[in-house]
Structure formats: C-alpha cells, structure tokens
Amino acid sequence: MNMKTDITSFGEILIDFTREGNNESNAALFAQHPGGAPANVCVAIRRLGGTPAFIGKVGMDMHGAMLKKVLEDEGIDVHQCIEDPNFFTTLAFVNINEEGEREFSFSRKPGADTQIRMEEIDPATVQNTKIFHCGSLSLTDQPARSTTHQLIALAKASGVAISYDPNYRASLWPDEQTAIEQMRSLVPMVDIMKISDEECALLTDQTDPQQAATALLAQGPKVVAITLGSQGALIANAAGSRVVAGFKSKVADTNGAGDSFWGAMLYQIAHCDQDLDQIDLDTLEQFTRYANAVAALTVRKHGAIPAMPTAKEVSEFLDHLDQ
Template sequence: MRTDVTAFGEILIDFTFDGVNEGGAALFAQHPGGAPANVCVGVKRLGGTSAFIGKTGEDMHGTMLKGVLDAEGIDVSNLVQDGDFFTTLAFVSVGPDGEREFSFSRKPGADTQMTFEEMDTDLIANSKIFHVGSLSLTDEPARSATLKAIELAKDNGVIISYDPNYRASLWNSEEEAIKQMRSLVPYADIMKISDEETTLLSGHEDPKEAAEILLSQGPKVVAVTLGSHGALVASQEGTRVVDGFKSEVADTNGAGDSFWAAMLTQAAHADKPLEEIDLDTLESFLRFANATAALTVRKHGAIPAMPTKEEVDVFLAEVDA
C-alpha cells in the first residue's frame, strides 16, 4: 500500500503568545508545528495516510514532537533524533487580527541538519505524493537533501507537491530567498502559494497572473490562497476562484497547511494523473479545502486545530442546508 503523502522538512515547537501572568510576564503556550508536519497531520485527520521525514534534537521537544505525530497515526520511522543539535523553536505572537509574527531559535536547528543519506528512499519511492516546503532550502545539508529526494521521487513516478513558506528572518537576504524558493518550481507537479507570496515566486502581484506564470514553468496545478476571500486554482484548463467561508478567527496558525492537506488528500484519492483532473473537480477540491481552513482558524495552534473529515463534512452540510 502506497502512502498518500510523505512530507520532508521542518518540525518544530511553536511557542504562541498566551497572555500574561499576574506579574505581567508574557506567557507562551507550547504547540507542535512546522508546515510539513502540519500537513501530515491534516492528511491523516482527513482520512489519508501520511509519513514524515525530518530531524529533531534528542531533547524534550523532539521527544514530544515524535510522540504527537505517532499518536496521530503518522509514520515516524524516518523522524531522526540527533543529539548534536537542538530542536528548532519558533516564538509566535498573534495580533488582534489573528496575523502572526515569528522569531526563530534555529542557528542551526536540527531540522536543517538532515542529510539525504539519512532519508528512507523506499518510503519516498512508495508514496503517491512527496511534499516539501522551502524552509529546508535555507541551509545545508537539508537543501541538498531536498533536491536529491525530489529527484528520487520523480524517478519513481511520485507526484511532487511544493508549498513555499516565506519567513524573512530565516534567510540571509530576500534575493537569496527568491532564488532558492523559485528553484523548486520546475520540479513541482502541484503547488500552493499565498497572495502574499505571488511577487516573490512569480514576479507578478496579481494572483491569476502569478498562477499562470507558475503553470508555464512546469506545475500542472497551482493554488493561490487569498485569505478570507478564499482561494484560486489554476490548471491548463483555466482558473477558478472559490470564495472562503466566514469564520470566527482565534488564530490563523496552520490554516494554509490544513488547506493544503485537504487539497493533497483529495488529489491522492483521485487515482488519476493531475493533468486529467478537470477544473470542475479542482473547484470542488478547493471548496473542501476552504472549509478545512475555516474550521482550523477557529482554534488556537496549528496541529491541535486541524479538523477531521467528518467535521468538515458536517460544516459543509450545514452551509448547504
């Protein structure tokens, strides 16, 4: 049985601002996170199978992260714990509008130290989709490991999923970030960007223009998330925009990851090549993904907020009633 989605990249602790104590000191709640790990959880909760490849420290945080993924039923056989490095930490403040600001402890973080030689090549080759982000491109050896793993996956007919995730503080410069983030576009079969990343990835601010530019570089399906306005999906057949759902926002952390988990789960279960999935079907995928994200933002944290397939189905049934 092939795994629906195998993801490689960062797994870390999000310390999210959680008010102040009686003495006025800031309190931060410990949440498991990291975009590729979030996607794995999202896929599993939506009825798919997933595996995570990555590295943590051999410390309390790494042990906690591995335990969380294991408890979710995710394959963690290739989640390496390395005593030479510390698990990456991200401190996240959330503004009144639900938007986030990040500060990272990652110099280097364990997630950047995964080598290709430590990766389970059989796990990658026996997946329907191999998913990566862009934070594994910031440092070696993870950068080379990402590229070699993608080449291996493509050689075995595995769909490549790419979700660039721009975090300015993790790059030496915006120019380097743009170069590295754009370098994976030609390898991707299906990819997602946010409306804040259109110019970085394509040189065009308009979401539709950005999607069309990216499609011309190799991907068969491109999605652009538009915040509260929903999302756009594009293929060679054309583009569609699907409105988002109104939702009380507690925390936007993990919304994009849950959205993408929903898209990938549906693509994995379509059992046909991406180029054969028509635009009407992609539009239905997008609606389900928008609903998944709408439920995610209602709760705090990323992984803790990810909904199940049943919860999304009930939400959509109530909307359609």
Template sequence: MLEEGLLADTNDAAKRSLYDITTFGEILIDFTWQGVNEDGQTLFAQNPGGAPANVAVAVAKLGGHTAFIGKAGKDMHGEFLKSVLEKENVETEGMLLDEKYFTTLAFVNIDENGERTFSFARKPGADTRMEKEEIDVDILDKTHIFHVGSLSLTEQPARDTTHYAIRRAKEKGSIISYDPNYRASLWKDEETAKKQMRSLVPYVDIMKISDEETKLLTDKESPEEATEILFRKGVKIIAVTLGSDGAYLYCKEGGVHIPGFVSKAVDTNGAGDSFWGGFLYCISKAGKRPEAFTMDELKEYVRFGNAVASLCVERKSAIPAMPELAQVEERMGR
C-alpha cells in the same frame, strides 16, 4: 536532470504506494503567546509545528495514510514532536532525533485579528542538518504524493537533501507538491530566498502559494499573472490562498476564484497547511495524474480545502486544531 531510471506512470505509483502523502522538511516547536500572568510575565504555550508536519497531520486527521521525513533534536522538544505525530497516526520511521543539534523553536505572536509574527531560534536547528544519506528511501519510494516546503532550502545540508529527495520521488512516479511558505527572517536576504524557492519549481506538479508569495516566485503580484507563469513553467495545478477570501485556482482550463467559508478566526496558525492538507487528501483519493483533473473536480477540492482551513482557524494552534472528515463534511453541508 532526473536520476537515471524509468519515470513510472502516476497511476501505477498510486497502486503500489504505501503512503498517500509523505512530507519532508521542518518540524519545530511553536511557542505561542498566551498573554501575561499576575506578575506581568509573558506566557507562551508549547505547540507542535512546522508546515510539512502540519500538512501530514491534516491529511491523517481526514483519514489519509501519511508519513513524515525530517529531523529534530534528541531533546524534550524532539521527543514531544515525535509523540504528537505518532498520536495523530503519522508514520515516523523517517523522523530522526539528533543528539548533536537542538530542535528549532519559533516564538509566535498573534494579534487581535489572529495574524502572526515569528521569531526563530534556529542556529542551526536540527531540521537544517538532514543529510541525503539519512532519508528513509523505503518510505520515499512508496508514496503517492511527496510534499515539501522551502524552509529546508535555507541552509546546507538540508538544501541538497531536499533536491535529492524531490528528484528521487519524481523518478519513482510520485506527484510532487510544493508550498514555499516564506519566512523572511530565516533567509540571508530576499534575493537568496527567491533563487532557492524558485529552484524547486521545475520539479513540481502541484503548488500552493499565498497571495504574499506570488511576487517572490514570479515577479508578478496578481494571482492571475503569477499562476499563468508557474503553469508555463510546468506546474499543472496552482492554488493561491487568499485568507478569508478563499483561494484562486489555476489549471489547464484556466483560472477561477473559489470563495472561502465564513468563520471567526481565533488563530491563523496552520491555516494554509490545513487548506493544502485538505486539497492533497482529495487529490490522493482520486488516484489520477495531475494533468487529468478537470476544473470542476479541482474546484470542489479547493472548496474542501477552504472548509478544512475555516475550521482550523476557529481553534488555537495548528496541529491540535486540524479537523476530522465528518466536521469538514458538515461545514460543506454534505
């Protein structure tokens, strides 16, 4: 149940919002494989990462007003991450640096096709230690769209904090956005992942999943079947990302496939986050309730997101590769 109080109309919420989009969850370091040196030693580059942080930056680069809520360690990595968000004009008042825990690290290997495999140092990572009392409600209560992932559900207390934040944001009239972003190695087992990832669906208005996550969320592999199930559960807009093939969109008018843009992938890290950042940017600027959008409007927003992602994968890393609005419009031929 939602906390007591009136559920504000989303249009009214948009008018009073200070932030177009606020994201909550993990922020971490991606140590990305860079090859070997002359002595045969493996080289890794320090890159800012974490899906919610990536989304916040993607929207900010396009011109949106964004905020990030979460926790990193008060260490060299946490200080670096906070400075990156500030440089990208993301509000960081809600980002805490905790002396008791270390910033989560992810070691990322990229194959010749740009695809990734992950190894995490998170035992525990600072991002999992966020308490609900530490949430900056001055930010949370004034955001048009509130976006979360599922990695904050892997451990306590971040799991309860995630549910608290979503309930509160929904009560205040925010549109709730969700990207499960499954990472198998961070869960006890697949059944636990399914249970926790599905626990947020009843609160969600708009949702992005990858074609690899459809079965985890719905027990159905095909995007067509999976999106219908999620829609019946109350999600009003669902996008399934299909890599270079674009995305499958489902809303009240049914489903449709929107092709992607041709690009030469160098690094797919952040591709889904950049796509969703582009889509959320369009939703935020429209200022409408999720159920009010037409298929034609949403198709154009997905096409915009596809363009953002196609530009992102042409450069290395995630946050440094996020494009600006002029670049996206050029890619779209505007």
C-alpha cells in the same frame, strides 16, 4: 515500508511557542504547540482519513521527543523522523495580533531540521508514496538544501507526484534575494504547488494572483493554488482558473490555516485515482471548496496541529451550510 502512502512530507517539525497574554506579574505567557508546515500537512491528511509519512529531524531533547510522540499519536508513519543528539530541536516564537495574523521569531542556529542528510533517509519512504511534499524552509541551510533536491530527484525518477509549498519566513534567510533564488529553484521540478497571495511577487514578480498562477504554470506545475485569506483561494490548471470563495469564520489563530488547506487538497488528489493533468477544473473547484472549509475550521482554534479538523467535522460543517 511496503504499503503505498498517500503522501510523504519532508521538512521541518518544530515547537510553536504562541503568545497567549500575560500573567499577574505582566510577564508574557507562551503556549507550547507542535508545528512546522510539512508536519502540519501530515496531520491534516491523517485527520481526514489519509495515510501520511513524515521525513525530518529533531533534536534528542524534550521538544523533539514531544513532537515525535504527537505524530505517532496521530497515526502518522514516523520511522524517518530522526532524533539527533548533536542539534537542538527548532523553536518558533509566535506573536498573534488582534486580526489573528502572526509574527515569527525562530531559535534555529542551526536547528536539527536543517541538518538532515540524504544518507540518513530510507529511499523506500519516497518511492512508495503517491505524492512527495516539501516546503522551502529546508532550502535555507545545508545539508538540508541538498537533501531536498536529492529527494525531489528520487521522487521524480520513481514516478511520484511532487508537491511544493514555499512558505516564506523572512527571518530565516540571509536576505530576500537569496530567498527568491532558492524558493524559485524548485518550481520547474514540481507538479503541484501552493503559495499565498502575499508570496506572488516573491515567486513570480507578479502581484496579481491570476497573473502569478499563469506564470507558475508556464514553468512546469500542472496545478497551482493561491490562497487569498478570507476570500478563499484561486485554483488554476492548463484549462484556466477559478476563485473559490472562502467561508466566514471567527478567527482565533491563522497558524496552520494554509497547511490544513493544502493537506486537504493533497488528500483529495491522492484519492481521486486520476493523474494531475487529467483532473478537470470543475473537480479542482470542488476540492478547493472542501479545502477552504478545512481552513475555516482550523482558524477557529489556537495552534496549528491541535486545531486541525476531522473528516466528520468538515462534513458536518458543509452539510449545515448546504441545508
């Protein structure tokens, strides 16, 4: 891979089986949606016009083949989406309540995504990108945990900006303390990160988003975003912080909202031709407003990847609001 991509995203890609009511026999119906936070971020960036690459592992099964094809059809570089005949593609079963919030149950014992090894990965995929992005689900099991740390070290040595979205899923960890230790272990290594307001205490011991952002910045990241649900997002850097209001939207499914938000932020950062520590707070506020619009459009539809908007749809949404 010779051409530099906007982002290389590493981690899980999986099937979200999302509850969609019952049939005439009262049996639960689940719709098959492609998902997984790092893959979702890739799709968000691609639909906005960016050039993402994905590193991960799926099983050599019907689910893995479907997932790889979805990314290929989106125009995402998948030459490092590895198919392994020895492990099954991870599955997630998602129940959505009346408010659109999600409850997860995973089939991952182990899932193929946890079995990726550094020696399987082409270093150029990380070296030839503007931003390397990862989450925390790759930290739940070995060998993916060690691979995550090795890829971050490679990115840092190559002068690549490092993005991190912890994305806490309690059922994938043996206990909360292990999750806290592992999720916090990456914070000093990254340049830009996102958490949700619900994850503030897990990552910083602070429940207030402003205090949590301050605590994270003190550990090394140059830019921190904290999503606040329907209230929008807080964006912070060394110059201060601002809460950027969200947009009202009829919620069908919140799955993928945070990933679409973060994909939009990373897309804009990759295209602004400035180092992270040179981007002023006014510009970050503009980026956050755009990312809030992307998330507002995403929650209107079911599924994560199928719901991601295009740049044209986001532009039309914002133009209509500004009239």
